Amino acid sequence: MEVKEIERIMEKYDADRTDVLGMLMDIQEKERYLPREALRHLSEKLSVPLTRLYNMATFYEALSLKPLGRHQIHVCMGTACHVRGAARILDKLESSLSIKPGEVTPDLNFGLKTVNCVGACALGPVVQVNGEYHGNMSALKVERMLKRYSEADKEKTE
Amino acid sequence: MVNLTIDGKKYQAEEGQNVLEVALENGIEIPHLCYHENLSPYGGCRLCLVEVTRNGRAFLTTSCTYPCLDGIIVKTDTPEVLRARRLVLELLMPLAPEAPQLQALARQMEIEEPRFKTDEEADDCIRCGLCVRACTELVGAQAITFSGRGYRKTVEPPFGEEALDCIGCGTCVFLCPTGCIQMVDKSAERTIARWQRTLPLKACSSCGRYYIPFAQIEFARQKSREAPAEDWFDLCPDCR
Numbered sequence A: 001m002e003v004k005e006i007e008r009i010m011e012k013y014d015a016d017r018t019d020v021l022g023m024l025m026d027i028q029e030k031e032r033y034l035p036r037e038a039l040r041h042l043s044e045k046l047s048v049p050l051t052r053l054y055n056m057a058t059f060y061e062a063l064s065l066k067p068l069g070r071h072q073i074h075v076c077m078g079t080a081c082h083v084r085g086a087a088r089i090l091d092k093l094e095s096s097l098s099i100k101p102g103e104v105t106p107d108l109n110f111g112l113k114t115v116n117c118v119g120a121c122a123l124g125p126v127v128q129v130n131g132e133y134h135g136n137m138s139a140l141k142v143e144r145m146l147k148r149y150s151e152a153d154k155e156k157t158e
Numbered sequence B: 001m002v003n004l005t006i007d008g009k010k011y012q013a014e015e016g017q018n019v020l021e022v023a024l025e026n027g028i029e030i031p032h033l034c035y036h037e038n039l040s041p042y043g044g045c046r047l048c049l050v051e052v053t054r055n056g057r058a059f060l061t062t063s064c065t066y067p068c069l070d071g072i073i074v075k076t077d078t079p080e081v082l083r084a085r086r087l088v089l090e091l092l093m094p095l096a097p098e099a100p101q102l103q104a105l106a107r108q109m110e111i112e113e114p115r116f117k118t119d120e121e122a123d124d125c126i127r128c129g130l131c132v133r134a135c136t137e138l139v140g141a142q143a144i145t146f147s148g149r150g151y152r153k154t155v156e157p158p159f160g161e162e163a164l165d166c167i168g169c170g171t172c173v174f175l176c177p178t179g180c181i182q183m184v185d186k187s188a189e190r191t192i193a194r195w196q197r198t199l200p201l202k203a204c205s206s207c208g209r210y211y212i213p214f215a216q217i218e219f220a221r222q223k224s225r226e227a228p229a230e231d232w233f234d235l236c237p238d239c240r
Helices: A003-012 A017-031 A035-048 A049-061 A079-083 A084-096 A140-158 B019-025 B079-095 B100-108 B130-139 B171-175 B215-222
Strands: A071-076 A111-117 A126-127 A132-134 B002-006 B009-013 B047-052 B057-062 B074-075 B145-147 B155-156 B183-186 B188-193 B197-203 B210-213
Touching: A003 A079, A003 B155, A017 A035, A017 A049, A035 A049, A035 B197, A071 B009, A079 A084, A084 A111, A084 A140, A084 B057, A126 A140, A126 B130, B002 B019, B009 B019, B019 B047, B057 B079, B079 B100, B197 B215, B210 B215
Parallel strands: A071 A111, B002 B074
Antiparallel strands: A071 A126, A126 A132, B002 B009, B047 B057, B047 B074, B145 B155, B183 B188, B188 B197, B197 B210
């Protein structure tokens, strides 16, 4: 990540260290993870101890120190989704992508994660991709959903 | 001043004091591992649980984080309190099975074998946060921190690598209730393995004993408002 980019994010918050969580989230959104140099830079420029930033980065689920997938898939494992077969959907995703929850595909296209409730129980079982909700999911629909996202990528590059 | 009752006796406390502080001052023993008078209370070890009755309602709470309020009634040894503390200790023990301080408490509470086990191998840390608070509040080096959350929480330097801000003062080693932070001085080097940190030591110009890391001298010089005399650190405290 370029220093200029970090500086730009800092300026957005007037380099106020009480807004450091906002800065971290902006960096996360931009880079899909928190690069070490970015944390070091923030720590130095804002006089926030690196330990404090590291503490925040490991505490919040929304922040990650490792790159996440371009399409981050959250499988809801909450009670309502669980009883309607969330486990089967997760199994299917694991085998289709050949990764386990918490991992990312080698090409960084897809990341897989389980979450405990996304607050849309009536739509269950729910899978969330890049913040978009896919309700009434089933193992059969998984392939189609993945294909849609990878094809959308192809169109963008063409 | 506020008036409160602890175990049937009336005590006076200053506003802002916590219940554990007042109990200890008056010779009432409450077990505690994460409390230190010079550090902010944290309520991490949960061993100092007591029963507090306020406005006619009784509840269990950690005495180190509960403020002295006018008219509260504190009981430190009801069967409920003792049972809750026992459970807490049983939960702590698998985290640090070898720790003498925990074993002494277990003998006191007559626990032979804790009922619980950890999934992963114990790292002897009970996450009491004394080292983190000492490094942040007392020393000011801020070299270590909590990482993660819930049962995955650990104490480590940033990125789990060498603690680059550690000055090797050994405060965390001294305070750790389980002794899980080890510090070894070997000739001119000090190593704190848990923080993956090795620092060169300065020798006393009189007795020749290696007694302080150069990093700690540098840190002290930067922190102190009045610069200590140039040769202050040449002699060890015994030779001064």
